[in-house]
Amino acid sequence: MSKLTPEIDLFIDFLDRERRLSPHTIKAYRRDLARLYRMVRGEGLSAWSELSAAQARRYPAMLNRDGLAPGSIQRMLSASRTFYRFLLQQNMVESNPFDAVSAPRSAKQLPATLSVDEIGALLDKEGGGDAPDARRDTAILELLYSSGLRLSELSRLDHDTVDLDQGEVRVLGKGNRERIVPIGRKARQALDAWLSVRNQLAQPRERALFVNRRGNRLSNRGIQYRLERWARARGLGRRLHPHMLRHSFASHMLESSGELRVVQEMLGHADISTTQIYTHLDFQHLARVYDDTHPRAKKRDKE
DSSP states (O other): OOTTHHHHHHHHHHHHHTSOOOHHHHHHHHHHHHHHHHHHHHTTOSSGGGOOHHHHHHHHHHHHHTTOOHHHHHHHHHHHHHHHHHHHHTTSOSOOTTTTOOOOOOOOOOOOOOOHHHHHHHHHOSOOOSSHHHHHHHHHHHHHHHHOOOHHHHHTOBGGGEETTTTEEEEEOGGGOEEEEEOOHHHHHHHHHHHTTGGGTSOTTOOBSSBOTTSSBOOHHHHHHHHHHHHHHTTOSSOOOHHHHHHHHHHHHHHHHOOHHHHHHHHTOSSHHHHGGGGGSOOOOOOOOHHHHSTTTSOOTTO
16 A cells, blocks of 8 residues: 555545535545546655645646546646645645646536526416425425525425425535525415425325325435426426526526625535626626515515
8 A cells, every 4th residue: 555545545534524525525536636646656756745836736737638628627636735735734744735736727607597587487387286296396496496405405305494484494505514595485385385285195204395206205316307397398498407496596696686695605605606606697786685686585566
């Protein structure tokens, strides 16, 4: 075993036990650090502390020659920088050679969104039906758009995480970070309708908020399938996936309010730079609270 590998194992253990990152994220870190390890060994080094800033600056060029895309290079440099930050905290190195290393810029791909009119056509069109599974699907769509949840966050919700009286839902996001997210008026109505019939489908001891016809927790794939069918039935004209509703929520909230920090909190982004991808839109800067800005939380004059 190389003298370099124990530090990687220690770092991976830290990500798992202390940071509580998902297995998928941890696997990605290990894969990226394996490439860094090969570079360090290729430089003839036997300790992480021997890597110089000049050698670290050559790393992006090496990755580029290997045919990696700018986004992949950025990710690998981020993993390397985080790894060395950990080594610094453990007093295993004296400096972080990646602090001043920049990656090639990649063009930002804006997320696909639906317009407010498309959302209205998707959710307001008659014919959803009053059967339990139709009420469930309506509640899923409304909640995804109302609160900007990730697919995994939605599928993990239990029935006792929703407080309709307070109009909020308790969400467990990435890194097991919990946040409280408001629920819009339309979503509250849809959830109330679903909860009134949920026990017709749910197994007696099932805690999941959304269940399938067998009474068990509805899976991520099950939710995706239901959304695709819903979109086809309403003639959306393009494939609908859960993240499209999350992106639409963020874009429409920012169009209405310009409150980037509020949207960051609701989306559960640890870094506001992640939220800034939505700021390509022209803001109206209304600076109102959630119920006054969200398209499905506003009360219509005629109601």
